[in-house]
Amino acid sequence: MGEAVEIFYPNGFCNGTGKNQPVDETHHQFDSWYEETIDEDLKWSFALKSVLYKGASEYQDIALLDTKRFGKVLVIDGKMQSAEVDEFIYHECLIHPALLFHSNPKTMFIMGGGEGSAAREALRHRSIDEVVMCDIDEEVVNFCRRYLTVNRDAFCNKKLNLVINDAKAEMEKRDEKFDIIVGDLADPVEGGPCYQLYTKSFYEKILKPKLNENGIFVTQAGPAGIFTHKEVFSSIYNTIRQVFKYVLAYTAHVPSFADTWGWVIASDQPFSIGAEEIDKRIAERVDGELLYLNGSSFLSSATMNKTVYLSLLNETHVYTEENARFIPGHGLGNHL
Structure with missing residues (x-):
């Protein structure tokens, strides 16, 4: 035995x-x-x-x-x-497309992102002057700063403005607008702290008004596999589609997640650059080599298989505070 x-x-x-x-x-x-x-x-x-x-x-x-x-x-x-071994897939997909589609990004607001990896990727862009990273959980930020040494330089970067606060409250009280807003939030789980930041009212009334003209919003959008994309991915996509003129979903396989993962990028300006221009901007703007993303792979990632494509096309659910969808898991609120 x-x-x-x-x-x-x-x-x-x-x-x-x-x-x-x-x-x-x-x-x-x-x-x-x-x-x-x-x-x-x-x-x-x-x-x-x-x-x-x-x-x-x-x-x-x-x-x-x-x-x-x-x-x-x-x-x-x-x-x-x-x-540790494959977070570069998730974070390159989350951060770089929005920065590359924007003509000259200077400022970014990251909702969540307490581990520091999203900020690390954003700070690789030479045009960026300021990254505001707003995470509600100081304890998560502190132990990630201690243990995730790969992000140590990002936490020490003078361009990073680390704020411990609820992202919704922080965004509401700030007067400035941003070129890029990123949702690097925990998945919407029942009892968790984040599902309100996936709702139409939040996107429409709080987030979108904080974008500069030609600004871009991007968020992680949960599992997007053939069997899991209806949990939250299709709903997040459809919710954002109610608020922005141009909305693009894209996916990548993340081995440690045991699934394909999804992101949604949105703007009131079209995403109109091709693979060659994406590669050119990577070479001109980004310090160091990307490990996963290039122009061709990004355009490929935005092509859904037939099943997922039809689900996105036909999805009717819209996130509200009263009518949210959750993925399997638990939040601390369930313990109270």
Whole structure:
């Protein structure tokens, strides 16, 4: 018989105390697994080297894990947010298209993004003068600054303005407008802190008025696989389509998410540049080499398969505070 392994489930850790538990610097290794619910009848598990941190902030359940396959991973409210070995796919897709489609981006407002990876990618663009990163959860930001060393330079960059606040409240009180606004928010899970920032009223009344003329909005939009795209992706797309004239959905496979992921980009100006111009702008504007994105791959990523295309075309649901959709997972509000 094989050795027994410890299974952490569901979307969390068994035998927990409920208290925040940073692990000591020796990072003791042990044979254990983390398990995440993808759907009611489907789970995804991966082997751990160690647990670097687990606990709950005022807003969210948090875990920072060191995994054997994906390196360090950030898990919030039971959902994988980012993995060390492939986070570049997610963050390049989130950040660079909007900056490349804009003629001369100077300012960006990031809603969420507490781990710092979105800001890191944005600060690679030479034209950028200021990135405001607004995350509600100071505890997430602090332990990501400590443990995710790849983003250390971004957190120290003078162009980064880090704000700890609710993104909606922060945006409402600010007078300035931005060239790019980014939604790097946690997935909409029931009881979580973020689903209100996916609603039509928020996009229409608060977010869009904070964009400069020719401004661009982009957001992560959840799972976009053949079996998962109706959870929230099609609904987020349709909601944004009620607010902006030009809306484009695009997707990429992220191995650590065990699925295809979706983003939605929107503006009142058309997205009219081709692959060659995208590649030219990458060469002229971006410091260093991108690992995933180029002009051809982006245009390909905006071509949906027939099933997803028809779902986007025929989707009728619009996010409101009273009528939201959620993906499997849990928020801290469910524990109260």
